[in-house]
Amino acid sequence: MATSSSPSIAIPGQLLGPASKxxxxxxxxxxxxxxxxxxxxxxxxxxxxxxxxPAKRLNKILPVVPTELPTITVSRSGVSEKRxxxxxxxxxxxxxxxxxxxxxxxxAILVCGDTVLEAEWQGLIRSQDVRATEKDKVKVYxxxxxxxxxxxxxxxxxxxxxxxxxxxxxxxxxxxxxxxAGNTMYPVSWKExxxxxxxxxxxxxxxxxx
Amino acid sequence: MADRRRINGPVGTTVAPxxxxxxxxxxxxxxKSTRSRAPNAIRKMYLKTGVTPSASGSAxxxxxxxxxxxxxxxxxxxxxxxxxxxxxxxPFSPHMILSAHVKYAPFATQQRRGYIxxxxxxxxxxQLETALRGAIIADRWPKSGVDIIISIIEGDQDRATSKSxxxxxxDMMNALSGCVTVASAALADxxxxxxxxxxxxxxxxxxxxxxxxxxxxxxxxxxxxxxKVLGACCIAYLPTRDEITNLxxxxxxxxxEMDLYNQLVDRGIEASRSANQVLVECLGETIGGxxxxxxx
Numbered sequence: 235m236a237t238s239s240s241p242s243i244a245i246p247g248q249l250l251g252p253a254s255k256x257x258x259x260x261x262x263x264x265x266x267x268x269x270x271x272x273x274x275x276x277x278x279x280x281x282x283x284x285x286x287x288p289a290k291r292l293n294k295i296l297p298v299v300p301t302e303l304p305t306i307t308v309s310r311s312g313v314s315e316k317r318x319x320x321x322x323x324x325x326x327x328x329x330x331x332x333x334x335x336x337x338x339x340x341x342a343i344l345v346c347g348d349t350v351l352e353a354e355w356q357g358l359i360r361s362q363d364v365r366a367t368e369k370d371k372v373k374v375y376x377x378x379x380x381x382x383x384x385x386x387x388x389x390x391x392x393x394x395x396x397x398x399x400x401x402x403x404x405x406x407x408x409x410x411x412x413x414x415a416g417n418t419m420y421p422v423s424w425k426e427x428x429x430x431x432x433x434x435x436x437x438x439x440x441x442x443x444x
Numbered sequence: 445m446a447d448r449r450r451i452n453g454p455v456g457t458t459v460a461p462x463x464x465x466x467x468x469x470x471x472x473x474x475x476k477s478t479r480s481r482a483p484n485a486i487r488k489m490y491l492k493t494g495v496t497p498s499a500s501g502s503a504x505x506x507x508x509x510x511x512x513x514x515x516x517x518x519x520x521x522x523x524x525x526x527x528x529x530x531x532x533x534x535p536f537s538p539h540m541i542l543s544a545h546v547k548y549a550p551f552a553t554q555q556r557r558g559y560i561x562x563x564x565x566x567x568x569x570x571q572l573e574t575a576l577r578g579a580i581i582a583d584r585w586p587k588s589g590v591d592i593i594i595s596i597i598e599g600d601q602d603r604a605t606s607k608s609x610x611x612x613x614x615d616m617m618n619a620l621s622g623c624v625t626v627a628s629a630a631l632a633d634x635x636x637x638x639x640x641x642x643x644x645x646x647x648x649x650x651x652x653x654x655x656x657x658x659x660x661x662x663x664x665x666x667x668x669x670x671x672k673v674l675g676a677c678c679i680a681y682l683p684t685r686d687e688i689t690n691l692x693x694x695x696x697x698x699x700x701e702m703d704l705y706n707q708l709v710d711r712g713i714e715a716s717r718s719a720n721q722v723l724v725e726c727l728g729e730t731i732g733g734x735x736x737x738x739x740x
Contacts, residue, residue, distance in 0.1 A: 245727045246579075246632055247640030247684040263581060263639060270684070272581055272637040274727050310635055310731075320527065320585060352500075353528035353588075391586055394536040395529075 244271035244308050251306065259307030275310040319349040321357075321388045321397050328409075329357055329399070331382045337361055339378045341386070343397065356396050359386060363400035364439055376425075377401075377439035383410035385441050407441035478652075479662065479669040484711070486645065486664035486718045487517070491626065491726040493633040499523035501634025503726075505626035507618075509666075518618065519598035522626040524634040527588035534589075539582035540636075541589040544573040546596070546623055553599035564612070568620055571690055575624045575644065575680035578689030581637040590636060594623050613694050614667045617646045617678040620692065621664075624680045625719050632727050640682035642689055643723050645715025647708050648676035649695065661707055663715035679712035683720050688713070 244250065250262060250269040258264055259280070261273040271277070282302030321327055321343055329341035343355040364372045378384065385406050386399035401407045404424075411419050413429035413436060421440045422428045428435040481487070488508045496502035501524040509517035527540060534541070546568040548557040561569070576592065596619060624644035631638060648665035651657065651672040659674055667673050675695020681688050688709075697704055 243728065243731045245641060245724055245731075246638040247682065249684070261637070263637070265639065265685070270639070272584075272639060273635055274632040274731055275635075276731070320588065353526070355529050391538075394534060394587070395532045 242277050243275070244277045245274050246272055250277065250308075255303065256306040257303045259305040261308030262306055269306060271308045273308045273310065275308045278307050278309065280305045280307065319346050319351065321346045321351075321355060323388050323390060325388045326406075327357070327386055327388060327399065329384050329386060331378045331380050331384060332356075333380055334374050334378055336374060339364075339374050340396070341384060341399065343399075357386070357388075357399045358392060358396040359384070359399045359401060363389065363398070363402055366402040376437040378408060379411065379436070379438070381412055382408045382438070385409050401439055401441075404442040405444055407439040409441045411436070411438055479666070481664075483660060483662045484714060486715055489622075489625075489719070489722050491629055491722055493629050493726060493730045495521060496523045499525055499630075499634075500527075501630045501632070501636070503626045503629035503633060505622050505629075507622060517598065518596070518622045520594055520596045520619075520622055520626055522592065522594045522623070522630040524590060524592050524627075524630045524636070526590035526634075527585045527636065528590075530587060530589045536587065538586050540580065540585035542573055542577055542580065542582070542592065543589065544569045544576065544592040544594070544627070546572060546594045546619075548596045548599055552596050564616055568616060568623060571620055571692060572623050572627060575642060575690035576627055576631065578680075578687065579628065579638045579640055579642040579682060580631065581639060584637045590634075592627050592630070594627060596623075614648065614665065614673050614676055617676055617692065617694075618664070618666075620644065620678050621646050621680075621716070621719065624690070625723055629723055629726055633730060640684050640687075641720060641723050641727065642680050642682055643716045643720035644678060644680040644690070645712050645717070645719050646676060646678045647711035647715055649674045649697065649704065649708060661711050663711050663718075675708065677708050677712045679709065679716055681713050681716040681720075683717055 248271045250271055253264050253267045253269050256269055258269055261271065261275060262269050263272045281304050325346050327343050328345040329343045332340045332342055338361060339359045341357045341359060343351060343357045345351065361372045361374050362369045364377045384401065386401050387406060388397055389400045390398040392398040411427045413419050413432065413434065415429060415432050417429050417431050419427040419429050422435060424440050425437055426435045427438045427440065490506040491503060493503045495504045502522060504521045507518040530541060546565050547561055548565060550557045550559060621644035624642060628642045632641065645663060646665060647661060647663045649659050649661050650665055650670040651659045651674055652670055665673060665676065675697045677691065677693040679688055680690035
């Protein structure tokens, strides 16, 4: 990622360039085929990453790929970390389980991507979103317990109060759990956590360590 | 024997306090202040962002006073809280919900204000919300709410004069223009997506001297500097888009003179452009100062 050597500053509404020359990144918007800044921050122009290795030999007819344009973004990163991020569909989030019911687990989203959220957003993991297989046999209390830290993916903005989350992937699930005795446990299989002191194991939807 | 369980009043007689201003007012007909600025010049203002560390974004605005006597400039602070999650009772919203509150401090004006927002303050809040809604890109922040809170620490102008003129609307217009400008700076500081920096300005049709002299249009009017304010308009304006987000017109103008209306709006835009220059410079300082501080 080559960043232009002289990042300049932008204020909301500042003209950044024509939309034919740049791709809009975060912190920008398009108005009448021109790119404008929508945030107060520093302008970064990221050149598109060149495809690694030698170009592939063309052996079939392909649609003309539009030439990659440099992406222009305006961000306050490095200047101020105050900017609040919002969970979006597709983001991986870290959350804490607040309460469980037979149909769903209610969680508080703490971290979205790499940013720690200032406000607390509520999320919901429904029983059919806990894992990808044997969905009808999922029991929420055998997958999560209140207090667990869960890595999940946002699948929908949800209703007025909750984001809908899913753990239906190997690398998603409980990443930190405490036993009923109050000890931090370690994962032993894809569905079990073990207490090192008492030796009892508890069922969880365990995230695959990476 | 005095009752020791109660808090007794003073034994002697008391006199209601007489303030110097009240005395001055009675012996008034003192030399009236007159406008010394050019008709198209706004008063000097001071704008600074990031004054409240606990808020997501904040700004402070001060407008100097050019009039003499018991007159003060405008001082206001704005804090922006959020974006944060909406309360559970609110229905699903695909965009950001904006709420603006404007409150005069109880000591802001010569006439004491209550602690609860009154009708004029609510009105200012509604107009501010309209002015800002046109500038922010609300659909980038689904399911979230932003609170914009403005406290007017020192109200504009000479309250006594405007009261004697029977209308405090002119003061409210000046206050609104300040509110819009300061809120715009605070929104940018909070990192909320905006299409442009919105700033507001006031233009007024005023009559100086005798009643049969021809009225003139001035920007950023101070009612106490003029014999009579015939009409005024407060405009919130996006300079790069060339769009008006809020227009507030008040006064008694002959309906036949469409030209006059257009001129007033044009001058209002002119005033908001001047205010926007200050805003742009302030935002440049915010980011420039922070960036250089980061490097060193």
